Amino acid sequence: MKFPKFEDIILYEDSDLLVVNKPPFLSSLDEREGGEINLLRLAKQYTPDAQICHRLDKETSGLLIIAKTPEAYRHISMQFEHRKVNKIYHAIVDGTHVFDDLLVDLPILNVGKGNVVISRGEGKRAETWFKSLKYFKHYTLIEAKPVTGRMHQIRIHLATQKASITGDKMYGGKPAFLSHIKRGYRLTDEEEQPIMKRFALHARQLTFTLLSGEEKTIAADYPKDFAVLLKLLEKNDA
Template structure:
């Protein structure tokens, strides 16, 4: 995998914060001791005092806020704590689902080893709004707006609706193969077909928060190449 230049990921920057479009397959923070590249390390090479204000799953792409100063880090962290940061994700889900401002309010329990479950007894409150954006024959593009910020929140909330994110095998999502979409699709002899996306189809499309001067900004992160390709192929062969 080619590691991009940090400067090429920047969507917005001022004296206090940077918003980047995180590529898929790069962790937000150090996952374990070791030499694995991550956004925090890339950010610190660019700006030594950089601190990551929240995190995205390794496979999730999209908008990520990085503070350049302790004051900015405190300010953005408080906004997250008070649920003032508005986050909008786009996901491609298995099946056709009509979500019209659907609120899923199901508590999530972290059971360790990067795994969560729904637990009404022991789970922490978790709320997500869902809105269908575009329908295909076998898939739906949905907008997801998490109110809380629990681990795997969007992924497990969608799974409870039998609407798992495409490619999210942890929550029973199936990878998308071109052979499933395109009639008369032929693989060459001894060739193994790879999924259109090598990850689950979730992208942090937009983030809205207040700068230190009180100005509210909204930053949108364009789809990365793999997500854009999936949408194009669904448009062509599954609409």
């Protein structure tokens, strides 16, 4: 994978922290020793004391806050811990779903090896608000506001509503193919590739407090693959 230069993904910077629009397929942290390139490594090349304040799944694109100092890391981490950060994600999901400020309040248990399950007995509390933004014949653009920050929270909560994220095979999502939505689309002899080669989830907006006490809201544009899928749905699946 060829990733953009680190400087080109910075959306906000001051003396304490950076906010970046993470590209898809870039890990937040080291997954293995000496492994592939990741966001933390790129950030440390830019500012040596960089620490990532929260995480996004490798395939998820969008906003991440990176602290430049230990004080900034503590300041931002505490806001996440005390649920003071307002997080908005956008997802494209399979099927048409009318969510009008739906609260999904289902506990999540991390069973290890990157897997989570809903467990009312042993799971940790997890809450997400969902709202439908745009309807298509076979898909819906959804806004998700996670109150808590459990692993895979939005993905598994949507799956419980039979609204799996498009392309999210782990939770029942199916890849989107142009042949499914475009009338008269002719397949060639080659195997058709999905429109997006990942699940359609993007960290769209963050509201948090800077060290100065000022409240800051930052939004991140969709990456190319997400924008292309939306455009094709608007054209062919409206």
